[in-house]
Amino acid sequence: MMFQDYFPIYSKLTPAQQQTICASASYRSVKKGTVIHNGNLECTGLLLVKSGQLRAYILSEEGREITLYRLFDRDMCMLSASCIMNSLQFEITIAAEKDTDLWIVQPDVYKGLMQESAVVANYTAEMMATRFSEVMWLVEQIMWKSLDKRVAAFLLEEISIENTNALRITHEAIANHLGTHREVITRMLRYFQSEGLVRLSRGGVEIIDEEKLEALHDA
């Protein structure tokens, strides 16, 4: 399986455009923990995930983090290529949450294709609308949801991604996903444990009553 099998609009491009974009895509295998795109207005390029898992987040000056969205197999992201659009004026960081194989498309080449092709431009707009929708979901969570519901939602998302109820994740990592402090998460998880929702261990959180966790989340 090659780049062309993963790039959703490949078949809608002209042969010349197909050749151009394939030549501009470089393949990379990165280890879990690798920072692929590092805010600071650097223009890494567009990311297309072959397999693995990436996390997009923002950092405060004090080093606090909050997850904006994640990328899974076949997901594409253009926020690591902010130079393709003048009006993209914010910085995100993207790191590998698991060992990941991906393509990076050169931003200048992609920008050229966008300018000549309505298909590419519209696809790019759809990609951005997807990320924008995810960030708006996050705004609603932060604004209107209490932290217990957000922690519940996060744990439910994790067991669905990992396909196990025994999560290997630190309180610090959960705090960094949700934009809060480790102490706050520790307190919340201890409360969850006292309510019989989870069982805590060193470096792990096991969900023992998924139904009750869902009920808390939906309440």
Next chain:
Amino acid sequence: MMFQDYFPIYSKLTPAQQQTICASASYRSVKKGTVIHNGNLECTGLLLVKSGQLRAYILSEEGREITLYRLFDRDMCMLSASCIMNSLQFEITIAAEKDTDLWIVQPDVYKGLMQESAVVANYTAEMMATRFSEVMWLVEQIMWKSLDKRVAAFLLEEISIENTNALRITHEAIANHLGTHREVITRMLRYFQSEGLVRLSRGGVEIIDEEKLEALHDA
């Protein structure tokens, strides 16, 4: 001054496209307080402000509000036309903060132009990137800034928009901009008053020490 004088990429369209978009733009004058676009997946159309001031915000189930961004003279907005893109999956409300003259462009016509024209598609992507950047700024404010700094930033923005230090605005309205409760704003403004930053009156907030307010904001 007509629609074509305000639509930024008008001169880059073909004559047929120019005719199409002009015919699809309807002119409206709305009074302050009018809700122009009402979430709920309704597809109002693209808004182009001739003169006035609009406010885009989201609502919680309990009726709480938070301002996402504002639109001023010559600003254009496509989030009131979410049907032009499949991936735009969130609802915003847009209301007039001042008496406003604007054009509303039919979404189906605009969508047709986007599909045939790279210029229109790229312009739309830039529009969306602008709004996305404003929302990301908001996320950073909510996540990393304390409320006193956010109130200070809001008051400084208002005196710049209104061109006066004597603002006619209620505590309730400020709370709705910032996504918090009236009582919280009242407490904060009383603190600002005790520090000599503002003077409070019925339905008004006068900024009496702009420099100190800026210092608080930048601290």
